[in-house]
Amino acid sequence: MVNCGRCDEYVSDGPKCSACQKTFHFQCSGITETGYRKLGERKQTWRCPDCKSNMCSSPSSPSLEKIMERLDGLALQLVPLTTLLSEVQSIKGDISDIKKTVHDNTEKVNRLECRIMTVEKSISDMKKSHSEIKDLKEKVLQLETDLNSKEQWLRTNNVEIKGVPQKPNENLYDLLGKIGTKILYRQCPKKKLTL
Numbered sequence: 001m002v003n004c005g006r007c008d009e010y011v012s013d014g015p016k017c018s019a020c021q022k023t024f025h026f027q028c029s030g031i032t033e034t035g036y037r038k039l040g041e042r043k044q045t046w047r048c049p050d051c052k053s054n055m056c057s058s059p060s061s062p063s064l065e066k067i068m069e070r071l072d073g074l075a076l077q078l079v080p081l082t083t084l085l086s087e088v089q090s091i092k093g094d095i096s097d098i099k100k101t102v103h104d105n106t107e108k109v110n111r112l113e114c115r116i117m118t119v120e121k122s123i124s125d126m127k128k129s130h131s132e133i134k135d136l137k138e139k140v141l142q143l144e145t146d147l148n149s150k151e152q153w154l155r156t157n158n159v160e161i162k163g164v165p166q167k168p169n170e171n172l173y174d175l176l177g178k179i180g181t182k183i184l185y186r187q188c189p190k191k192k193l194t195l
Contacts, residue, residue, distance in 0.1 A: 005048060018044060019051035022055050 003012045005022025006029070015036045016023045026033045030049045039046060161179065180187045 015046055017046065017048040017051055018046045022048065024048060
């Protein structure tokens with residue numbers, strides 16, 4: 001029967017110190033069962049906390065001064081954590097601001113995409129209208145050319161008589177007949193004349 005080197009109660013399974021040869025409960029040894037099992041070959045050289053601090057002869061607890069020194073050391077180690085925590089909070093705030101900015105920019109991009117689509121549709125409509133206008137201009141030009149040709153053809157059959165004064169409401173057929181008689185020209189039938 002083996003008793004714990006710390007609490008002096010029965011121990012069925014636990015780490016054994018290679019220096020003082022005492023067996024301990026895991027909770028009394030300062031090492032977890034899992035940690036002890038992972039030591040493997042190094043179990044043979046494991047030492048209890050008392051032997052590690054060269055106090056193997058008397059299993060007394062550490063002094064209050066040493067505990068206070070240890071606590072002060074831990075407190076000093078925690079000081080950077082406070083700064084780190086405030087930096088993490090600041091980073092979280094920055095990330096939140098970045099998320100909001102990204103969200104706002106996404107909305108702006110979506111609105112711009114809608115406007116670009118509208119402008120592209122307008123440009124497409126303008127190109128279509130421009131093409132139609134070009135076709136219409138070509139048709140108008142063709143019509144003007146045709147009209148000019150017809151007017152020229154009609155003018156080839158026109159007769160202009162100079163030196164005859166124009167009077168209001170005069171009968172042009174009679175006037176033409178009188179001029180024809182004077183120049184001894186046989187008169188054309190009225191149905192062939194357009195005045």
